[in-house]
Structure formats: structure tokens, C-alpha cells
Amino acid sequence: MGKTVKKQRPVNLDLQTIQFPVTAIASILHRASGVITFVAVGILLWILGLSLSSAEGFAQAAAIMDSFFVKFILWGILTALAYHVIGGIRHMLMDFGYLDETFAMGKLTANVTFVITIVLSILAGVLVW
Template sequence: MRKERPKNLDLSTVKFPITAIASILHRVSGIIVFIALAIFLILLNCSLSSAEDFQRVQGYLDMFIVEFIFWGALTGLAYHAVFGIRHMIQDLGHWEELDSASLSAKVGFGITVVLSILAGILVW
């Protein structure tokens, strides 16, 4: 016999816990870091090919959109590093309870905000 279960496909009505948000954003930040690495390697390759290309890449670095991409990449890297350390600590058996996991996620978000501000100061 087939039971009809209610279906809720509207994710905007679902309230995710902070630990789920942290885990999802950790995966997203990994993708951002991977894409940023490709961009940085392309710029490095271009800058090493000739003196004219080096000057051209240096000119790119003065553009706001490129600075914003650098800031976003550094923020993604900071987030991925902070929450990667958090995940490794959880793998060791710590911060597995809901209260301590929520607290460690909040602390991780705070550390990431501080590192993001520092990255903004570094870039601009």
C-alpha cells in the first residue's frame, strides 16, 4: 500500500540550523577557491610570458572588479580554512553535540568576518 506523504518543495519555508548553513557554505567556498585558483594561475601564466604582459596584468590589478574578485577569493579561502579546521576538530570527536556545534559555527562565522575585513584592508 502506498502512503501519500506531504511534500514541501519550497526551500524558502524550511528553517535550516546554523550548522547546516555552515556546512553548505563550506562546500560553496571550496568551489569558489577552486575557481579562484584557476583565475590566479591564468594571471600568473600571463604575467610570466613577457614584460608587456606583466604590465598588462599589473594594470588589471588596479581595476575595482579585479580587486573585488581578489577580496572574494581571499574571503572564500578564509572561510574554507576556518570551517575546514572546525570539521577536522569534529572528526576528532569534539563539538558534535548540537549546542557546541552551533557555538563553534557562530565562532567560525565571527572569525571569518574578521579575516574578511583584514583581506579587504590588504586588497584596498
């Protein structure tokens, strides 16, 4: 029978001490924004269906959309959608060879993605409120 080898690896379970590179943060946020967008589609389709069902349904949907909390959620959905689209364009530009697949270019494009998303998030806030 074979010998079992016990590997001695350092284990760091304190997540506050881990320094993620900006490219990792961009990747994690891109995945999270995709999940948020996926869930939001159901909510937005429900509100659309309600608003198109009848004049009373439209009034109900308008009343729902008047709430500050709902406007805040809608702003978050639009921000997540904006980030996901900009991040997706970033990935496609790299996949198609228009951008170098280097760590330096990854850092630069991740930061550009964050800046564009902040601008679009502000514009979404103006649109919602």
C-alpha cells in the same frame, strides 16, 4: 506480485518557509566556498602565469588587477578561501576528537567560524584595496 504502497508524505516546496539550522548553513557554505576556491585557482594561476611571462605580461596583469571589479572578485576569492580554511579546521578539530560532536558544539563552532571569517574578510578587503 507485490502490492505497491503509496506513501503519503508532506511536501514543502516553499524554500522561504524552511528554517535551516546554523550548522546546515555552515555546511552548505563550506561546500560552496570549496567550489569557489577550486575555480579561483585557475584564474589566479592564469594571472600569475601572465605576470611571470615577461615585463609586458606583468604590466598587463597589473592593469587587470587595477580594476575595481577585479579587486572585488579577488576579495570574494580571499573571503571564500578564508571561510573554507576556517571551516576545514573546524571539521578537523571535530574529527580528531578535540571538539564534541554535539549539536550545541556544532552551533557554537559554526558561529565562531562566521565571526573569524568576517574578521579575515575585512582584513582581505584592506589588503586588496
